[in-house]
Amino acid sequence: MKLSQILKPEAIKVIASASSKKRLLHDIGELAQSAHGLDQNRVVEALQERESLGPTGVGHGVALPHARLSGIDKVQGAFIVLERPVDFNSIDRLPVDLIFALFAPEEAGVEHLKALALVSRSLRDVALCKKLRANQDAATLYAILTSDQNMQAA
Known part of the structure; x- marks a missing residue:
């Protein structure tokens, strides 16, 4: 699996600021709807439900919100x-500014886990995160995320 298989250029957005984690989840829902045709309200609800189990802020300014949704046939992402970073209740208590959301079919066990592992491993790369933070253009961000094809899940 490669990032280019779960992320498409129109699923990337730069946002000046989000007033809260809740607002950010709504922004993710809007992006999922416009890029993937997913129901915004279902996305937001599923992400909030997942966040209630434990925050998905993984540290170092990165959050990986994810949810399983009925009616989709493959794992899809939004970045x-x-x-301006927002508090996301991250494990290191630092606000987040890089958010990679994943949406998986309800029945996708291994594929969802592979995608989550791939994104997590990719965004642990300090150099990659530095490049992402230094760019504000969605097309450039897509190229950065998808060009390094050594970022593959097993």
């Missing part, structure tokens, strides 16, 4: 860069 947001925030110009």
Whole structure:
């Protein structure tokens, strides 16, 4: 699996700021609807439900919100860069500015886990995150995320 298989150029957005984690989840829902045709309300609800189990802020300014949704047939992603970080209840208590959201079919066990592992491993790369933070253009962000094809899941 490669990032280019779960992320498409129109699923990337730079947002000046989000007033809260809740607002950010709504922004993710809007992006999922416009890029993937997913129901915004269902996306937001599923992400909020997942967050209630434990925050998906993984540290170092990165959050990986994810949810399983009925009616989709493959894992899909959305990526947001925030110009001003927002509190996401991350494990290191630092606000987040890089958000990679994943949406998986309800029955996708292994594929969902592979995608989550791939994104997590990719965004642990300090150099990659530095490049992402230094760019505000969605097309450039897509190229950065998908060009390094050594970022593959097993």
